[in-house]
Amino acid sequence: MTESVTLIDDLAVDGPSAPPRSNGELIFDFPWESRAFGMAVALAEDGAFTHADFQQALIAAIAEWDALGLPVANYRYYECWLSALEHLVHERTSTQIADIDERAENFLARPAGHDHDHDHDHDHHGHHH
Amino acid sequence: VTAHPHPHDRPAASVRAEALEALLTEKGLVKTTVIDGLISRYVNDVGPMNGAKIVAKAWTDGEFRERLLADGSAGVSEFGFSGPQGEHIVVVENTATTHNVVVCTLCSCYPWPLLGLPPTWYKDPAYRSRIVREPRVVLGEMGLALDPSINITVWDSSAENRYFVLPERPAGTEHLSEEDLAALVTREAMVGVAHVGAPA
Numbered sequence: 001m002t003e004s005v006t007l008i009d010d011l012a013v014d015g016p017s018a019p020p021r022s023n024g025e026l027i028f029d030f031p032w033e034s035r036a037f038g039m040a041v042a043l044a045e046d047g048a049f050t051h052a053d054f055q056q057a058l059i060a061a062i063a064e065w066d067a068l069g070l071p072v073a074n075y076r077y078y079e080c081w082l083s084a085l086e087h088l089v090h091e092r093t094s095t096q097i098a099d100i101d102e103r104a105e106n107f108l109a110r111p112a113g114h115d116h117d118h119d120h121d122h123d124h125h126g127h128h129h
Numbered sequence: 130v131t132a133h134p135h136p137h138d139r140p141a142a143s144v145r146a147e148a149l150e151a152l153l154t155e156k157g158l159v160k161t162t163v164i165d166g167l168i169s170r171y172v173n174d175v176g177p178m179n180g181a182k183i184v185a186k187a188w189t190d191g192e193f194r195e196r197l198l199a200d201g202s203a204g205v206s207e208f209g210f211s212g213p214q215g216e217h218i219v220v221v222e223n224t225a226t227t228h229n230v231v232v233c234t235l236c237s238c239y240p241w242p243l244l245g246l247p248p249t250w251y252k253d254p255a256y257r258s259r260i261v262r263e264p265r266v267v268l269g270e271m272g273l274a275l276d277p278s279i280n281i282t283v284w285d286s287s288a289e290n291r292y293f294v295l296p297e298r299p300a301g302t303e304h305l306s307e308e309d310l311a312a313l314v315t316r317e318a319m320v321g322v323a324h325v326g327a328p329a
Contacts, residue, residue: 006233029249030143030144032142032146032147033146034168035146035147035150035168036142036146036149037162037167037168038164038165038167038168039146039149039150039153039159039164041166041167042159042160042163042164043158043159044150044151046158046159048158051287051292052243055236055238055288058234058236058237059236062235062236066254072253072254073254075253075254076142076143077237077249077252077253080144082145082146082149085149086145086149089149089153091272093153093156093158094156095149095152095156096154099151099152100145100148100152101139101140101145103148103149103151103152104139104140104141104144104145104147105140106148107147107148108140108144122266
């Protein structure tokens with residue numbers, strides 16, 4: 001579709017010609033994970049950073065998590081993904097990490113009943129076999 | 130209070146993701162509609178079907194199989210598929226004596242254009258570390274019991290090479306068309322954690 005450097009290269013998709021397949025796998029456990037995914041792909045497609053940049057940042061974020069020595073059950077891939085994204089956004093735009101946290105705190109202070117999902121603590125990990 | 134930043138000192142990832150999207154949108158760096166479209170594209174349009182078509186072709190066309198095994202990137206490019214920027218696709222073939230399984234021990238390198246988004250377990254630290262140390266045990270836990278006589282080779286994907294398993298064609302499929310064969314091939318089989326089952 002484009003020849004730009006993309007996080008995930010452009011794909012030749014020839015449409016849903018085959019019958020639906022039952023992979024039965026949740027791709028994203030929570031909506032915010034798909035937003036974090038989409039933001040990274042969009043920024044990479046716009047050239048804000050390269051695929052290699054993101055991959056390095058992601059490897060670093062995962063290594064950082066590994067170094068914390070937390071129980072493996074606590075691991076959330078997309079939290080590392082988000083950390084990598086925040087790091088690159090901070091590095092490549094005028095956005096400060098503190099700005100992100102401040103905005104998040106503001107969102108958390110919203111009155112109850114606001115349409116927001118606080119389900120990130122549930123554990124949906126495990127092999128689907 | 131420790132001097133070192135700890136992830137739990139920051140707001141939850143779910144809220145930070147929302148905050149980040151709001152900030153990036155305000156700065157004009159991303160558009161919500163573009164993100165919606167990208168998510169939809171990857172969730173709905175890209176599954177393991179591209180890889181399955183390649184496997185079915187390799188099963189039915191010996192010359193294609195040879196080309197694919199000699200140069201995976203060139204082989205898949207015959208279908209118009211390509212690997213992520215600057216990366217090679219390496220196809221490894223399962224036989225009666227050798228079983229191949231793919232992991233990315235550092236993060237989650239995966240042949241996206243062929244298999245869609247990686248499954249949750251592929252990104253799990255347990256899979257990433259244990260499949261290297263004790264592949265036979267992990268595969269058994271995932272439902273693939275291999276005879277002790279079968280050698281297992283574990284391929285660690287990286288920024289340079291993305292591995293893709295060409296599974297064995299199941300017995301009793303000689304009469305099937307390429308399209309019907311493709312429908313049998315699962316993502317798990319192309320990562321090497323399952324066999325392709327015979328048609329029901």
